[in-house]
Amino acid sequence: MPGFVDHLPLPPVPPPGTGNLDPATLQAFHALGRVLHLHRQAMQRKLSNPETHHGELISLRLLTSTDGISQREFADALHLSRPRVTSILQSLEKAGAVRREADAADQRVTRVFLTAEGRRQEMENRAAFEDYVQQTIGRLADDDKVELARLLDEVSGHIAELVCPVAPDQEGPTS
Numbered sequence: 001m002p003g004f005v006d007h008l009p010l011p012p013v014p015p016p017g018t019g020n021l022d023p024a025t026l027q028a029f030h031a032l033g034r035v036l037h038l039h040r041q042a043m044q045r046k047l048s049n050p051e052t053h054h055g056e057l058i059s060l061r062l063l064t065s066t067d068g069i070s071q072r073e074f075a076d077a078l079h080l081s082r083p084r085v086t087s088i089l090q091s092l093e094k095a096g097a098v099r100r101e102a103d104a105a106d107q108r109v110t111r112v113f114l115t116a117e118g119r120r121q122e123m124e125n126r127a128a129f130e131d132y133v134q135q136t137i138g139r140l141a142d143d144d145k146v147e148l149a150r151l152l153d154e155v156s157g158h159i160a161e162l163v164c165p166v167a168p169d170q171e172g173p174t175s
Contacts (some may be wrong), residue, residue, distance in 0.1 A: 032155075042136075046128040052121075055080070055088045060097060060122040063114040071100065071110040097121055 021029075047057070055078070062077060063069070069077070075085040089112060092098040097118030103109035114122070137145060 042132060043129075046132045047125055052125075053088070053091070055084070056092055056097075057125055059085075059088050059092060060114065060118055060125065063098065063112060063118065064122055067114050068111050070103070071112055074112055092118065095121075 043054075058078065059074075062074070066074070066077070071085065071089065072082070074089075075082045078085060080088075089098060089100060093100065095117070097115060099113050099115055100110050101113065103111050137148070140148065
């Protein structure tokens, strides 16, 4: 029967996994989720090419300071698998942003270089990024920026513990 459930005296069903969370924790979690979602949307709109994947942006940025890096070192620096880096580099190569060459001394090593087009794209993306940061974080009061950074660093630390837990035998010295 349509509408029958509306007449039952049942309490509202909480979202999954929130039964033991206090309201302030849940509110902060949802606020962070909104920020992350909106951040991704806003960055995509600010970029010169909205089709560009964030891995490509980070790759261009890294290459501005490590031009000629080996593909293996590149993957290690980005903390990505070698197949994922190959995919990113193939996309950037297709766009004319990078070129790959075998190392002159060791043909087994592939070196990655930023092209003039890659430098142009990176500069354009950096300008868009700086504008975005100024329009968002830059509009906060200085004290609020410091507090936000402190809180986000603390949350990052908690997340890092979940991602890379320290083994009991690797914990630091105790007092």
